[in-house]
Structures are given as C-alpha cells and as structure tokens.
Amino acid sequence: MxxxxxxxxxxxxxxxxxxxxxxxxxxxxxxxxxxxxxxxxxxxxxxxxxxxxxxxxxxxxxxxxxxxxxxxxxxxxxxxxxxxxxxxxxxxxxxxxxxxxxxxxxxxxxxxxxxxxxxxxxxxxxxxxxxxxxxxxxxxxxxxxxxxxxxxxxxxxxxxxxxxxxxxxxTLPALPERAHSDTIRLLACAMFRAGDKLASYRALAEALAHVGSPDWSLRIVGDGPARAEVEALFERFAGKVRFLGALDQDGVAAEFRGGDLLVWPGVGEAFGMVYIEAQAQGCPVLAEDRQGVRDVVGDGGWLVPPGDRLAYASAIDALAADPDRRAATGIAGRRRIAANHxxxxxxxxxxxxxxxxxxxxxx
Known part of the structure; x- marks a missing residue:
C-alpha cells in the first residue's frame, strides 16, 4: 500500500x-x-x-x-x-x-x-x-x-x-426548527489573541456602538491570552454580551444552530473557517469584504466595506428587522456548503x- x-x-x-x-x-x-x-x-x-x-x-x-x-x-x-x-x-x-x-x-x-x-x-x-x-x-x-x-x-x-x-x-444533518426570539442573536467565534483576532473584536465592538436597534444580544465563543483585552472592548454593552469560553466542536455547532447571525469582520483572515462552520448550521454571516473572505461567504451572508463601522452597524440594524431575509440566506449558504465544502x-x-x-x- x-x-x-x-x-x-x-x-x-x-x-x-x-x-x-x-x-x-x-x-x-x-x-x-x-x-x-x-x-x-x-x-x-x-x-x-x-x-x-x-x-x-x-x-x-x-x-x-x-x-x-x-x-x-x-x-x-x-x-x-x-x-x-x-x-x-x-x-x-x-x-x-x-x-x-x-x-x-x-x-x-x-x-x-x-x-x-x-x-x-x-x-x-x-x-x-x-x-x-x-x-x-x-x-x-x-x-x-x-x-x-x-x-x-x-x-x-x-x-x-x-x-x-x-x-x-x-453530509450535513437535518437542522431543528429555529426557536423564535424577540432579539437578534448575534455570535462571534474566535481565539482571544493579539494581532488580527483582537483587531476583529475591536472592529466589532466599535460597530456595535453604532447599532440603533436595542433588540440584540451577542454570545462570544473563544478564549486565549488576550481575554482581558477582549472583555474590556465589550464592557460598555453590559447585559447584552455573554462570554461562553472555549467550546468543543459540538458546542460551537450548537451555538451556530441557535444563532441568527455570525458577526465577524474577518481582519487578516486568509478565508475564515468560521464562516463555513456557521453556514453549515444555517447561520448567515456578516463580514467585511476582504480577499479570501468573499470566496467563502458567497450567498450565505453579507459583506460591507473594510473598516466602515457605520456600514457594519447599519447592516446589523437592517437584518435585525428582517428575519425572513436572514432565514433565506441561511438556507442558501447551507445549500452551497453541502455542495462545495x-x-x-x-x-x-x-x-x-x-x-x-x-x-x-x-x-
């Protein structure tokens, strides 16, 4: 052999x-x-x-x-x-x-x-x-x-x-029906480390400060040496942000199944496996329009200009008010992942x- x-x-x-x-x-x-x-x-x-x-x-x-x-x-x-x-x-x-x-x-x-x-x-x-x-x-x-x-x-x-x-x-297993929520359940998932990961968390925190809708929550999956810095970035959003720590593969998949939108700007990402993992569970994604990232987001999410915090916040506001659009995009992204990824x-x-x-x- x-x-x-x-x-x-x-x-x-x-x-x-x-x-x-x-x-x-x-x-x-x-x-x-x-x-x-x-x-x-x-x-x-x-x-x-x-x-x-x-x-x-x-x-x-x-x-x-x-x-x-x-x-x-x-x-x-x-x-x-x-x-x-x-x-x-x-x-x-x-x-x-x-x-x-x-x-x-x-x-x-x-x-x-x-x-x-x-x-x-x-x-x-x-x-x-x-x-x-x-x-x-x-x-x-x-x-x-x-x-x-x-x-x-x-x-x-x-x-x-x-x-x-x-x-x-x-293959991708069948998904349970998504539970209704009065708020848009945002997710972020990445290691807590200096460099590009910390830059993405900073970009997300700055964008959230411009979100007009009060009906959002954010769950963050991850841990690492820059935990104190990441936590400090989100201190202003008391009661809206929950840190879940590092989760295993099944735990991450469960979070994506229950989430409404992955919010990860993608600073420095070669392409971003997290976008594929989210779409596989029917969770659409919101990222910045960066080389590599756009190759995997496709019709499973939305891209905004890099560094434009107001555009990112506006996209969250628009999607918070349109659950049908989020659901349709989640289905489209999952279908593409099943066929190609x-x-x-x-x-x-x-x-x-x-x-x-x-x-x-x-x-």
Missing part, C-alpha cells in the same frame, strides 16, 4: 489548541485518508511558525528542521508528501528537501507566495516558502487571491488546482490531482 506523508508546519492536526488552521488540517487528513491514495501518516509535528519576525527564532527553527530532516531521512520512504499551509511566517522546511532526497512527488495545500516579504525580517522564511512552492508538483489554492500570485510565478510543469476550504463531514467535493479534487503522481513523477 502506498504511504502519504502529511505535514502541517504552522499547526499539526493533533495540536490541543483549536483554530481554523487545525480544523482545516484535520479535514485534509480525513479527505486524504478516504481518497484511495494510500495510508496517511503524520510524519512530523515540527512547528516552523515565527509570528514576530525574529532572526534568533528563525535560526532555532532552521536548526530544528535540520535535525528533523536527519531523523526522517533514516526512516521509511513514503510515496507522496503533502504539506498543508506553507507561507512566509511558517514555511515548509522539511518537504522539499526530503521529497528530493527520496525522489517522490511533493504537493502543497494552501501554499502561498509573498514576494514583498523577501526583504525585511521575514526574508529568510519568505525565501524558503518560495522555494517550497517552486518544488511542488501540485499546489492547491484555496482562494482566488492566492491563485493570482501562484499563477504569476508558477514553474514549468507545475499544476495548480482549486480546492475549496471544507469541513470533515460527508464537504468531504466528497474535496476528496474528488485531491484524488484527481494526486493519484497520477503516485508511483512516480509526471514525465
């Missing part, structure tokens, strides 16, 4: 901390495992992410990668290497070297190029990410924005394939691009 080596340099699928990246990594393992390509093995849990652009941290990661390459090269040879999410902050430092050493095909899911990062604190990592893309026989892109850069710098004979972000589910569609895409590589590189 063929063996598929799987590696996720940003966050391995067995990491204990939930995130969209972990959700996608786990979904990929599930899809590959049932695609008829062979046995899928998680070959390394080395994390290459440097979130601060520190030269010393990158030095340590490069050193750890050399040790890991030596360890893996003395072990069994797989038939295919698949890496999930290689980019300038977390490049794949293992797959390209080992694939060349073993003479096996190499593929990346969500490999991105960022030529602007080839100068500055991430120069070495950005160069490694570019080299990983150059080495790949197949790169699966998840957003149209990523495709543009990959197409521009695509090497000879390299294939690019569209893989829509997906959930690790074969579950295991059957992903499995077919992966199998179609990867099966020809098993047993040797394309001639």
């Amino acid at each position: 063929s063996v598929v080596a799987f590696y996720a340099p940003m966050k391995p699928p067995d990491d204990p901390v939930p995130s969209g990246d972990r959700t996608m990594a786990r979904a990929l393992v599930a899809a590959l495992d049932t695609a008829g390509l062979g046995e899928v093995r998680l070959v390394s849990t080395l994390r290459s992410r440097d979130g601060a652009g520190e030269a010393s941290a990158q030095d340590r990661i490069f050193e750890a990668a050399e040790i890991e390459i030596e360890r893996l090269s003395s072990g069994p040879r797989p038939d295919l290497w698949v890496t999930y999410h290689s980019y300038y902050k977390a490049p794949d430092l293992l797959g390209p070297r080992l694939a060349r050493l073993w003479g096996i095909p190499y593929a990346i899911v969500e490999g991105t190029r960022a030529s602007s990062r080839l100068r500055g604190p991430y120069a070495r990592f950005a160069k490694a990410a570019e080299e990983a893309c150059d080495s790949a026989d197949v790169i699966f892109y998840l957003t149209e924005y990523d495709r543009e850069a990959l197409e521009r710098d695509r090497v000879r004979d390299q294939r690019l394939a569209r893989l829509r972000p997906f959930l690790a589910a074969e 579950l295991l059957p569609a992903a499995r077919a895409t992966l199998r179609g691009a990867l099966a020809p590589l098993i047993g040797g590189r394309p001639s």
